[in-house]
Amino acid sequence: MPRPLKPALAKPGDECVSDHSGPPHAISHPADDHDLQQVLTWLESRPVEQLMTVAVVEAIEYVLDGARTFRFDLESPEVDSDERRTVGVKLQYRILEAFGLPKERPLDTTILGVPVELKATIGGNWAIPREGQCQICLLTQVDAKNDRYRTFLMRTHRRWLNEGKNQDSKRTIRADARDAYAIPVVAWTPLPRNPLKDLTPEQVAVVFEPRVGIKRRVTALFGFLPEVVIPRVAIETVAAMAKDPLRRARQAKPDIFFNHDLVVLMGTWTPQRELAAEHGFDLSGDAWVAVRPETLGADLAAAKAMMDRTDS
Known part of the structure; x- marks a missing residue:
């Protein structure tokens, strides 16, 4: 009908x-x-x-x-x-x-x-x-x-x-x-896209593996998403249920550098936020980004020194 x-x-x-x-x-x-x-x-x-x-x-x-x-x-x-x-x-x-x-x-x-x-x-x-x-x-x-x-x-x-x-x-x-x-x-x-949505199902399984610590999960996250701005909410989600999740996440910075040759810059710190902005990354809202040394115009050692110098 x-x-x-x-x-x-x-x-x-x-x-x-x-x-x-x-x-x-x-x-x-x-x-x-x-x-x-x-x-x-x-x-x-x-x-x-x-x-x-x-x-x-x-x-x-x-x-x-x-x-x-x-x-x-x-x-x-x-x-x-x-x-x-x-x-x-x-x-x-x-x-x-x-x-x-x-x-x-x-x-x-x-x-x-x-x-x-x-x-x-x-x-x-x-x-x-x-x-x-x-x-x-x-x-x-x-x-x-x-x-x-x-x-x-x-x-x-x-x-x-x-x-x-x-x-x-x-x-x-x-x-x-x-x-x-x-x-x-x-x-x-x-709307601001949560970069966690860009992970493959296999990568999600690694980043949210429940039997490993937050350092390993955060290290994997930045390894999968180099030079992608990661907002604070995404980091807190990966480190969910942890006490002081951002402090726990910060502890992954050396591992991210040594495992993936990436320098982590954090919007929390003004020098790092300004350094990131110079290279086209907006870290407002306490966002983070893991940057390749060549993006910063430096070799690996110089990039690490740059990160250490601005880590305050």
Whole structure:
């Protein structure tokens, strides 16, 4: 039996009524929606991409909790679907914190006195609750597989939502309505990629071998990823559950040098951070990198002396 045709998309000027409450109202074009434009102007007056990127990264790292779970990939089968959905919940609070917004009814927050619903998904659509229908929503989509995210601002009119609903009476947004009437706030933007995701399965088995010490695991990590900036969160994940994991990881520096002819530079120390920057490596956020001596324009002995000299 053929699938019934989807109703034509409602247009500005058409009548709409929410499942939640309230009288019928006319749909406005986003350009003519005063409250929506106020919220958009407020967002655009801030470094929205920078703030949103930090919020998304922190929400993902919170759920993975690598320093206690050894996990580094949201797409891993070790992360169950309930946990993945939790990213959206955590992201709401990270957005409030990043933008200095209150947690305030009737929705999630208010911007210039306008109620705003914060919705996030790691899938292809957002589940809009009944109280969010016909309201202004800040919509964030996280694509963990491709290490990117994007954000829209949209008044989610009931007639721009799909007919089907889940057990909580939430409805998803019609793709044609999103494409026509959602305002891009942040276009697809890359997220910092955890380099642990670039290890082969065989390399992962070595780096996370439970029967060997942290020094050997960290030594293997940098041997597999020479001249790749390793963020602090990745090092803490490899050294998960250890007391003072970064101190334990630092103890691997001589082994990395002697086993792999690599000089480890650490963002913790200003001279090393500056030396790394001279050669194109950004060690902000206490990141590390294992560099070949020839990259530093030195032979092996000179490179080691350079590392020792800046190791403070």
